[in-house]
Amino acid sequence: MKKEPTFEEYMRDLNSHWVYDSTRGTDPEVTADSEDFADCWNNDPVNNPAHYNTGKVECIEAIEESMSLDQFQGYLKGNCQKYIWRMSYKGKALEDLKKARWYLDKLIKSHEA
Numbered sequence: 001m002k003k004e005p006t007f008e009e010y011m012r013d014l015n016s017h018w019v020y021d022s023t024r025g026t027d028p029e030v031t032a033d034s035e036d037f038a039d040c041w042n043n044d045p046v047n048n049p050a051h052y053n054t055g056k057v058e059c060i061e062a063i064e065e066s067m068s069l070d071q072f073q074g075y076l077k078g079n080c081q082k083y084i085w086r087m088s089y090k091g092k093a094l095e096d097l098k099k100a101r102w103y104l105d106k107l108i109k110s111h112e113a
Contacts, residue, residue, distance in 0.1 A: 046098040060106075069110065076107040 064072050083100035087093040 045095060046102055073107060073110055076103050076110065079103040080107065 063075065067075065080100045080103045083096045083103070087096035087100075090096060
């Protein structure tokens, strides 16, 4: 079973500077705690990124509805290329490859339909 990160580990992974890091001991006041971010522990940055699900409609659905089939397939293809292109530069190669696969799977499904 995957161990939950500590609050400080979670914030460090986000590159956040908004919250006191108790490992440094430089600030006497904590501005938030792990309970404030409980919904973030299970965030899936590939299949269901929290920042794309803030309303009643998921972002990808709105994009699809705003385009013709050809345009949407081009969008999906471009995102596959983007994630493969940048995989070596962000330090999260496996995550970027999974994102590319997510878009590729969606592109394949759009051709099967």
